[in-house]
Amino acid sequence: MDITLYHAPSTAALAVHWLLLELEWPHQVRSLDLEKREHKTPEYLKLNPAGLVPTLVIDGQAICEAAAIVMHLGDLAAARELAPPPGTPERGQYLRWMFFMANTLQPAYRAWFYPAEPAGPENVEASRRAARARIEWAWEEVARHLSAGGPYVLGARLSVADFLLTMLMRWSRNMPKPVDHWPVLHAYAQRMKARPSFKEVYAREGLTDWT
Numbered sequence: 001m002d003i004t005l006y007h008a009p010s011t012a013a014l015a016v017h018w019l020l021l022e023l024e025w026p027h028q029v030r031s032l033d034l035e036k037r038e039h040k041t042p043e044y045l046k047l048n049p050a051g052l053v054p055t056l057v058i059d060g061q062a063i064c065e066a067a068a069i070v071m072h073l074g075d076l077a078a079a080r081e082l083a084p085p086p087g088t089p090e091r092g093q094y095l096r097w098m099f100f101m102a103n104t105l106q107p108a109y110r111a112w113f114y115p116a117e118p119a120g121p122e123n124v125e126a127s128r129r130a131a132r133a134r135i136e137w138a139w140e141e142v143a144r145h146l147s148a149g150g151p152y153v154l155g156a157r158l159s160v161a162d163f164l165l166t167m168l169m170r171w172s173r174n175m176p177k178p179v180d181h182w183p184v185l186h187a188y189a190q191r192m193k194a195r196p197s198f199k200e201v202y203a204r205e206g207l208t209d210w211t
């Protein structure tokens with residue numbers, strides 16, 4: 001497979017980059033400078049019409065949306081058993097948490113980091129307040145889930161969901177209530193951060209925070 005990741009460091013692309021390293025799949029990385037708006041060029045918009053990172057191109061086919069990309073990689077790497085097979089009860093739980101992340105956590109984070117988007121620049125404070133409440137509620141739910149089961153999202157078995165979840169946890173690091181506030185989330189994050197592939201993605205993206 002010919003794989004190219006379009007990304008920018010420390011963004012929603014990190015989960016994809018990290019999973020590629022975990023799988024040890026050869027790939028090329030194209031870094032886009034968001035400040036220079038390289039993600040809004042006509043060439044890039046052909047791959048990702050929303051003008052966002054990440055995009056993964058596999059054998060000429062572009063796939064957008066971080067959650068969709070990591071799920072697709074999990075399915076392609078079936079032998080690694082990081083994605084439960086379709087139709088199994090575990091798949092149902094997997095889908096539930098993947099969609100929770102993509103539908104609840106990610107949009108709330110988007111509103112936190114881009115607070116003018118939901119209701120314009122004049123409502124930035126209200127948007128951030130609402131986003132923060134939603135994010136903290138979501139982490140409360142995840143903490144409850146991991147306390148009842150764990151140590152991973154799907155229980156005993158590591159899955160693609162853990163890579164996406166850890167990335168989303170990282171995004172809370174400069175928020176008023178980072179995930180480390182919840183002991184169960186802190187312990188979970190420490191476990192995920194201990195993976196050699198996490199250290200590798202950090203090195204490749206030049207990251208040093210939240211270690």
Ligand SMILES: N[C@@H](CCC(=O)N[C@@H](CS)C(=O)NCC(=O)O)C(=O)O
Nearest residue numbers: 011012051052053054064065066067
């Ligand atoms: N739903 C998209 C969201 C991606 C997203 O918001 N990416 C941010 C970086 S974390 C981005 O590209 N921001 C640049 C912009 O909005 O112009 C996904 O999961 O891929």
